[in-house]
Amino acid sequence: MSGIADLRPVLRRREQNAWNWYDWANSAYYTTVLTVLFGPLMITVAGRAAGCVGDIDDSCSKTVSVLGLHLAAGSLPSYLTSFATILSAFLLPIVGAVVDRSGRKKWHMAWFGWSGSLFAALLFFLSGEHWQLGAFAVIVSSVLCGCSLVSYYAILVDISEEWERDAVSARGWAFGYLGGGVLLLLNLVLVQGHDLFGLDKELAVRLALLSAAIWWAGFTVIPVVRLRNHPPRNEVSATGSLLQRSFGQLWATLKDLRNYPMTLTFLLAYLFYNDGIQTVIGSAAIYGSKELGIGQSVLIAAILLIQFVAFAGALFFGRFAARYGAYRCLVWGTVAWMVIVVLAMFLPRENVALFLAIGVLIALVMGGTQALSRSFFSLLIPHGREGEYFALYNACERGTSWFGTLLFGLMFQFTGSYRPAIVSLIVFFVLGLVFLVRLDARRGITEAGNRLPGAV
Incomplete structure (x- = not known):
């Protein structure tokens, strides 16, 4: 008697397709809000409170008071996002510990996401001289988005086998770039053509910020409906309150x-x-x-170009990894980043074609390295610790992401030119490559108790 067909791959693919939609949902927040539109609007509103006069494209060096500190209105967005990333670095491991003990990962992802989108929607009220609500909203929404990603990344392990994760992660990143790019394109049309819609520019920007929150919340419904909750695996026993158990597992993981x-x-x-x-x-x-x-128009075009080319880059690297392995792709991707910053240093002034060409290279490598970093790290995580380890992964990203900007700023201050500032970033890729070549991928996957994919 013949056996019944194994439907598990079909069910996994169905969940993987649903999982991709959360990348589509939250990427709009990162592109429209954090990357493009929030900063200029915050500078305008805070600058108005500080006594600056100008429109949304002007800068302001006057200060506003934040908890007794006098901060330049023009620097306020950077300070707010830096504070949010540092706060996230402390909170995410606790969230990861809770996620590992839960059989309701999709609901953790959803409620963090919906809460974050609610606070992001408050950015619509960033107007006049009332910058404080916007400052609070962007910090909380950024932290909550990071919390939702801990659960989202942990779900990757539940819905895919080891040999599938590069492709699954690549499709997720590609979906994210596409979704973020589509909404950003629509919002830039709204902002740049605000007169055609009978809006002033600030109102157009505020509506764009609101659209990102609605997009985030609305598309989160798709993975919530289509994903299943999976029971925790190899749960580490602990006693005490939820907070004590969370910190206890965090300490145990670090040890x-x-x-x-x-x-x-x-x-x-x-x-x-x-x-x-x-x-x-x-x-x-x-x-x-x-x-x-x-x-400015070329820069806007470059931002959109990077979003859509990165979609193709993520898919290309996913297929490349299936043949040669994620580890090799990450090594060569890091080398490619080193080449990019060297080429960028020698770009001639006002050469739009070469500037856009570098943008295409950045997009291709960016899509691949970010997607494969997530999937490769999942192979190095011991079973039952996915939330906690992905929290450490996100903490490494968020808690130290100011080193590069600090070096970039210092090099410009010392040299008066952005060319040595951009090429100085090669030090981060060199250090990353040094650790990558010291890594034995097969040993790491085996020690974590995972199966080796066909190509490493």
Whole structure:
């Protein structure tokens, strides 16, 4: 008698397709809000309170008082996002411990996501001279989004086998770039053509910020409906209150990390090369406008180009990893980042074609390295610790992402040019590569108790 067909791959693929939609949902918050529109609006509103006069595209050096500190209105968005990332670095491991003990990961993801989108919607009220509500809203929404991603990343392990994760993670990142790019395109049309819609520019920006919150909340419904909750695996026993159990598991994980030296090595590598990636992305507009004389319209086009090309880059690297392994792709991706920052240093002024060409290279490598970092790290996590370890992964990203911007700023201050500032970022990719080449991928996967995929 023949056996019944194994439907598990079909069911996994169905959940994987549903899982992708949360990347689509939350990426709109990062692109429309954090990357493009929040900063200029906050500077305008806080600057107005400080006594500056100008529109949303002007800068302001006057100060506002924050908890007794006098901070320049023009620097306030950077300070707020930095504070949110540092706060996240302390909170995320606690969230990860709770997630590991729960059989309701999708609901953790959903409630953190919906709560974050609610606070993001409050940015609509960032107007007049009332900057304080917007400052509070962006901090809380950013932290809550990070909390939702801990559960989201942990679900990846529940819905995919080891040999599937590179492709699954790549499709998720690709979906995220596409979703973030689509909404950003619509919002830039709204903001740039605000007169055609009978709106002033500030109101158009506020509506765009509100749309990102609605997009985030609305598309989160899809994975919530289609994903199943999976029971916790190899749950570590603990006693005491929920908070005590959370900190207890965090402390146990930090102590136990020494038993997984390859996992620690990768976290150190990721800490450095990801910091370089984030700084290149965050500094590209400044470098293009201030050093290369690239106009605002071209910079906007470059932002959109990067979003949509990164969609293809994530999918390409996912297929490449299936043949050659995620580890090799990450090594060569880090080398490619080193080449990019060197090429960027020698870009001629006002050469739009070469500037956009570098943007295409950035997008291709960015999509691949971010997607494969997530999937490769999942192979280095011992069973039952996915939430906690992904919290450490996110903490490495969020808690240290200011090193690159600090070096970039110091190099400009010392040299007066952004060219040595951009090429100085190569140090982060060199350090990341040093740790990557010291990593024995097969040993790390085996020590974590995971099965080796076909290609490593």
